[in-house]
Amino acid sequence: MKYKALDELLSANGANRNPLDKTELKSWIALIVTAVAATSIFGLVWLIILLAVPIILLVIGTRYRDPRYCPIEPRISLFLIVSGSVALALITLNIIISVVTIFLTSLRYPYIQCTNNVPITTTGFGGANTNLSCVVDCSTDGGYSSSPINILTDCVSASSSFSMMTSEGTKTKTLAAEAHFYIAYRGSAWVPLYDPAQRGLEWSIVTYIDLRKRPDGFINTPPVVKFVSPQYTFVNKTIKINIPVSDANAGDDVRCRWSTFTSGYRRRKRSNDEENHENQHQPDHRYKTQNDNNEIINTRKKRQTCQCSSGKLCTAIECQNTLCTGIKCASTCCDSVATKISTTDSTTSTAIMTTTGATSATTLTTVSTSIMSSTTLETVGTLKSTSTYPIRQAIDECADICYPDRVPTGTTLSNCTITFTGDKAGVWYAVAIQVEDFIDSTSTTPMSSVPVQMLIYVQPQPACSDAPIIFPLSRCLEVQVGISISFNLSIMDLCNQTVAKLADIIISSAITGMTRDNLTSSPTNSSVSYVTFAWTPQANQAGSKQLCVIAFTT
Template sequence: MNSIVLLIFLYGLVYIVDANHFLGGTITWHVLNGSATGTPIAIVITQTYSWTYSLITCTNTQIATSQLIPVGGAYTRLLTETLDCIANCASGTTGYVAPNIVPRCSDISIPLGITIGQRSDTVFLQSGSDFSVAYQDFSWRSLVVGAAANWSISSRINLTPRSDNGLYNNAPVATLMSPISIPRNQSIAIHIPVADPDGDITRCRWSTSSNGVDECRDTCSPNSLPPNTVIYPNCTIIIIGQTVGDWFAITLMVEDFINLSSTTPLSSVPVQFLVQVVSPPTCTILPEVIGIPVEQACIPVIVGQTFNSQLIAINNCGSNVTIVDIATLSFAGMSKGNIVRLNMTTYYKTFSWTPTTNQLGIQVQCAMAIDRRKEDVRKK
């Protein structure tokens, strides 16, 4: 029987600039065999992290061949760091062997100065396992909250059989490109794209450090964010930056629930990213991204068979502005062509991907077009 990967396309609508070192990430997991009922259970843990391109540099060849991100100097510690248990470790983690942190090259954008890496590892756990894992390190770039804030990106893994069907749960998949820039003194809505393999109800909340689970270390929201920043259960954040040049780390958790009335999450996955406050751009019309397939399409892809797609970007700011990249946050092994200018307003980029067994489940691709003039870089 063919193994199916579900591929979801999401195109963002915010601004973006480059930054330093670690830029955020997310951790999710799913059961390898969705109909499994016995023990031990094989689960696939997927880690996605973003870095500064000038410090950790991948190439298109390394992306196409799923090579580990090249690290050296101050970042050689990545080679030995692991996704460690941080809560309920004594009894809830039987069989857990912590996977490495260092990811495989998945995306780059030289105009934005970002490198994105992802890795998926299979671990074997006992039925009833319920514990939290985290990637903890130092430090974020200089933030309003502090010059050398530490991070903790934590995910809760829960393999208690579900009460509705007796099967094991699969965690939500959520992702967002980082860093994002927001115009000063404007109310900006940032929506976190979320998908759930089981079709469960999903809700977002701020990350916390409580009850022995540290989800955010020095950047727990909303205390680390501008005044009156709020998050809604539908995973929309409303934020107003007041001072140009301020940087903030946004840390949140996405949780799935068995039904609308439930207040007990089945699992928790993190989303962490950076925000910078910038001066408002002269042209406020963002470039468009048109996908083939279209935005929010959910496409079944068979393991071992090549899937081809194309993204088209439209410039809406006249001849003084050019689109310099169609940047993506995708997954290991996706080959990407160079951006091609079709005419004065239209650009495109092609993609090709052959999924592997380790990539079974939901894979989400985010994309944006970046246009440039002399003074600013913007994205949709």
């Protein structure tokens, strides 16, 4: 399966496009209705003929069963009855099998309907909603746990050929200033992964949110990640999968690393600087630290005279039953001085996306969550608990797909590019990565952490490896706000039709409000297919917009 990407630039700033002539539209509608009616009538006539033959045989055989009607060969009537019955049974069985096949095909993914509020708008899944739950540092979540974000999203595209659907959603939350915590989406319904295939493997998709001011005095905007899942590769062929990342904060250093599991811990009371170290995002398992005063579990410094000193959280053990109020101790010592600090509100925005085997959330303002998982709807069993530590809970970023145990030998990640070689065809893999931003290239403390989880499928070597061509390859459409437009993207298959056929196109970067039709074969060229897109630009969409698609062959 080969593919090529297309950037289709749409600028909502100018020219009018004449709407389709009403007479021409009516002619097309009449033609379509006539064609459908003719096909239906032909099919009905053909079914009647097929059923008429065995019925006639049955009637004749039954009518002339008496041997006196055919004394020379009295078993002819019996032959007619048997042959008519068998033919009628075979036709009936074929109809039943066809109906059952259509029904079962309709149950294949995406069995979740491509509507808003995925997945609960699909019949039978009204109770499938859940929340992105706070899992670590929830005492400083700024009020998130009292009103968490749910996973409901709106469908933006679907492909019946690939049994895949993509949905997105934007949620806005108002949290207290200085909030910093981890949220997660957990489940257990990956497609069967690895070799031998394992079913029901768990996912755990974790993001870190920090509304505290950066060293430069601003609240951080996390990086944004856009990717396509699943990725396809051929057996024994090395591919490089690039993870496109961007960051609104100019000068930030964006890095990618494998997702990991970090154990929680219990601790005894520690000194003030150790407490402050805990309140920062923990990078120990990810990057080499330059801090000479890192915490070592089971080791503590000499107890200071003031137990609840300046900067300590009021929820800390040392500050319990003291005069510490608010979030942190704001005086030199809160053992005997009560200090109240005020908080301000900061608005965060989180977007959630679901794709093949996936859910993704991306920060739009001050917080970002990027979630990708199997798009099959899970029946969640008993997930492995990570809440076993009374002081700091475990951070499970990858569950059952942690690197390096779950990918082929030689798989690497460098500069947000995965190098992957599948050694057996027909095998699904899943990878989990964290995208993090740093204040500069020398920093070892990430300011946010955005998860990316995607599927990779290994295919047999193709009989034809020529990639299809998408055209026009470069075109800018000027459109006017409120005026509907439609346009076609055409794809040419360079392979022999008996070897490889166009399967579908997948939208890797969509435009809000734009719809697409199914892949349609060209009536004049069997090697060319096209997809029709329609869009009515809104006032808040003025400016350049980008549509990116990928064409697949099978």
